[in-house]
Amino acid sequence: MNSSFDNIIKSEKPVLIDFFATWCGPCKVLGPILKEVKENLGDWISIIKIDVDKNQQIASKYQVRGVPTMILFQEGKQLWRESGVLDKNAIIKVILDKSHK
Secondary structure (H helix, E strand, O other): HHHHHEEEEHHOOOOEEEEEEEHHHHHHHHHHHHHHHHHHHHHHEEEEEEEEEOOHHHHHHHHOOOOOOOEEEEEEEEEEEEEOOOHHHHHHHHHHHHHHO
């Protein structure tokens, strides 16, 4: 799993990783918001959900201590991270501000 994860975050296009847990209430709120973000930004970004209970190695590597935690990567670099729920416009703004085309 880790090597494919590493390949995903090395993408030239921005990749937003949503670290979540099935038992987490705020994670359920964030799901539909991220769908809207994807609809707004389209193929320009990848949004990937990672279940921290099933992928503890990756969660540990990136020191994810609370869920939901979003981390934005581009070309293997971590550009931004935030724990908790943000609204669609805030997430889109961060992605556009932090990533480069």
